[in-house]
C-alpha cells in the first residue's frame with residue numbers, strides 16, 4: 001500500500017474529547033484516526049478507510065445537491081409496487097438507471113474514486129481499481145446495476161469497490177424512507193446481510209440491532225438468534241471476546257458456521273461501529289482460523 005499517512009483533521013473537541021463533528025462521516029473519520037494511532041496493525045486499513053470516507057462524504061453531498069429529489073423519488077418507487085421491500089429491492093434494477101442526472105453524476109465521479117483507491121488501497125485492491133479505470137466507461141452503468149442488485153455476499157474485490165462507491169447513493173436513497181420494524185435477518189431496505197451488530201443500553205441490559213454495511217439501515221434484532229440461519233439454541237451460539245477489544249463480541253453460530261461482530265456501545269460509548277469493526281482485524285483472523293466465515297465481509301473483503 002502506498003500510504004503517505006492520512007492527513008489529520010483538526011477537530012474541535014468537546015468536553016468528553018469527542019470532536020464537534022458535523023456529519024456521521026466526520027465522526028467515523030475521527031474515530032478511524034484514534035484507532036489507527038492505538039492499533040498500528042490496523043493503521044493501513046484505517047488509513048485507506050479514511051480516504052474512502054472522505055470521498056463518500058463529498059459524493060453524498062454532491063449527489064444530494066446535483067439532483068435534489070431524484071434519489072428520493074427512486075426510493076419512493078421502492079414502495080409503490082406494493083411488494084414487500086425486502087423482496088422488491090433485491091430484484092429491482094438500480095434506480096439510477098432511470099435517473100440520468102444521478103447516473104451521470106456517478107459516472108463523472110467514478111474515475112476519481114478509482115484513482116483514490118489505486119493510490120491508497122492495499123496492492124490487490126489497487127490493481128482492481130487500476131483495471132477498472134482503464135476499462136470501457138460504457139460498461140460502468142451495467143456494473144453499477146449488477147452490484148446493486150447482487151445482494152449475496154461476494155468475494156469479488158471489484159464488487160467491494162463498486163459497493164463502496166455506491167454506498168453514499170444507497171444511503172441517500174434510504175434516508176428518505178422511515179425504516180419499518182423488521183424481524184428480518186436481511187436489511188429491510190436493500191436485502192443484504194448485516195455487516196455487524198450493535199448493542200445499546202436498554203434498561204438493565206442491552207438491546208441488539210443489526211447494521212447494513214451498504215445503505216446503513218439499522219434494525220432491531222433479538223439478541224439470542226443467529227442472523228445467519230435463525231438458530232435460537234443458546235448452546236449453539238458461542239460468544240467470544242478478546243482482551244484487545246473487550247467491547248467487541250464475536251458472535252458465532254455452530255449451525256451455519258458464521259460469525260458477526262457485535263459492537264457493545266454500553267461498554268465503549270466512543271466506538272463508531274463501522275470503524276471499530278474494521279479495526280478489529282485480529283478477531284476476524286481468530287474466527288476464521290476456527291472455521292467460521294463472516295456473515296457479510298467488509299469493504300476490504302474481511
Ligand SMILES: [Zn+2]
Nearest residue numbers: 187190212215
Ligand atoms: Zn441495506
Ligand SMILES: [Zn+2]
Nearest residue numbers: 226229253256
Ligand atoms: Zn446460524
